[in-house]
Amino acid sequence: MKVQLLVTKTDFSVPNIEREFRHLGIGYQVEYIEDHPDLVSRHNIRHSPNILIDGELAFRYHPTETELKDYFYDHKTRH
Template identity: 60%
Template sequence: MQVQLLVTRTDFSTANLDQEFRDLGVSYELLYIEDHPDLVAAHGIQHSPCILVNGRLAFREQPTENQLREYFSRLGQ
């Protein structure tokens, strides 16, 4: 499973999301929106943070740890 966290360089949620992913044992790749205009255009991203899972936009906002837990449990993670 490929998980990508897309954030702006000034997004204050990054540390919190990092902790939530670590708590859940989910590996992810950190991508800065400024460096990936192709992903921004392809997914209609207008703000940060966004989370892609297997190339699909899963969250357009900062999810809670419980929302992440539910999402990944449905995927069998």
């Protein structure tokens, strides 16, 4: 599973999301909106943060740790 945190370089929520990912044991990559206009266009990105999972937009906002846990738990049980 490829998890990308797609954010602006000035997004102050990044450390919090990274802490939640680490706490849940979720591997991820940080990608900057400014460096990926193709992703911005493809997913109609208008703000930060965004979370892509396997190339699909899963969150357009900063989810709570509970939302992340629910999403990843549900995803694992379906596959």
